[in-house]
Amino acid sequence: MIGIGAGDPDHLTLQAAKAIGRTDVFFLLDKGETKASLIDLRERIIRAYSKPSKRIVEGRDPDRDRNPADYTGTVADWRHRRSLVLEELITEYLKDDQNGSILVWGDPSLYDSTIAILEEILERGAIEFEFDVIPGISxxxxxxxxxxxxxxxxxxxxxxxxxxxxxxxxxxxxxxxxxxxxxxxxxxxxxxxxxxxxxxxxxxxxxxxxxxxxxxxxxxxxxxxxxxxxxxxxxxxxxxxxxxxxxx
Known part of the structure; x- marks a missing residue:
């Protein structure tokens, strides 16, 4: 899990750049045409620092109600559905001897759900993996x-x-x-x-x-x-x- 900063490609740390260079498969969740620029920046960073043999795998980010009556429950359901999408991608595309990466806006520790999603996948027990978190500029x-x-x-x-x-x-x-x-x-x-x-x-x-x-x-x-x-x-x-x- 790689924090890539707030939007400037130069925010990428040396630690993050090295991790991108070791990555075999990148997992991206597509938020739709209106947020295509979010995917575009990630792909620019990947092209700049990754190895030629890497793969980019995209899944559809589930929609959610932005003004729900039950905010906590709605977010929990959204995270669960995201975890199912990501688990399917990891199972299908990442081999046992490979490194996979998720590029996270800003820093993964601050108002981001990716850590919780990976932990939920591990708790289900269908697949096993270890993960590291690389901080980014928030x-x-x-x-x-x-x-x-x-x-x-x-x-x-x-x-x-x-x-x-x-x-x-x-x-x-x-x-x-x-x-x-x-x-x-x-x-x-x-x-x-x-x-x-x-x-x-x-x-x-x-x-x-x-x-x-x-x-x-x-x-x-x-x-x-x-x-x-x-x-x-x-x-x-x-x-x-x-x-x-x-x-x-």
Whole structure:
């Protein structure tokens, strides 16, 4: 399992490049025509660093409801169906003496399901394999670099969460919150906070904005809506930083 960074091919680490060079079979899950660019980048990276004899095997990524009543149950079902697709591909295309790789956006440890999916496959016991995880540059670290900021203030904690959780209220005990997967655009509820926002970070389509939510919130909402319509998908991340309690 290879973290390939947030979208810039130069994010690839030497460790990741070496692992790609050892790979016999690459497994890609196709998310459909609207997200073809996600597959294209992976294939560019594979061509640049893999051996000539490698194979690329694609499976169809199962669809899921993006606004379900039962979010946890829906995600669990989606992961299960993904595991069945991947298990079938591994069984059919990977020989006992070969190395297979899955290229993961950003870093596999942060809001990605691939580790859990491989563990579910192993728990079923139909096939056996060992796997390693190679870290990558996350969208969070890429966002901070693009805005030239640190994620935390001196001696203070940060929390990484989702838009769904932020919509329920600002987390206790922190003034700096990194938010991912925010279809609700929950930042609009905090006009006093400073926001450092980015979409498609480190790709050719990169969009950035910074300021207080009161100043740039409407602009971000409009930009985000237009970009999603244009591309058919969006991946954005932001740091929301509110004044210390003594200043509020």
């Amino acid at each position: 969208s969070v670290s890429a966002l901070a670099a693009k805005h030239r900021i640190g994620l935390n203030r001196v001696g203070q904690p940060i929390q990484i969460t989702t838009g769904r959780r932020l919509a329920e209220g600002w987390p206790d005990g922190v003034d700096d919150v990194v938010v991912m997967l925010d279809a609700q655009q929950a930042f609009t509820r905090h006009p006093e906070a400073q926001i450092y926002w980015g979409a498609y970070v480190s790709t050719e389509d990169e969009l950035l904005a910074a300021g207080t939510v009161a100043e740039v919130g409407d602009e971000i909402v409009t930009t985000r809506t237009e970009a999603r319509e244009r591309h058919g998908w969006i991946m954005d991340t932001y740091l929301l930083r509110r004044p210390p309690a003594t200043d509020r």
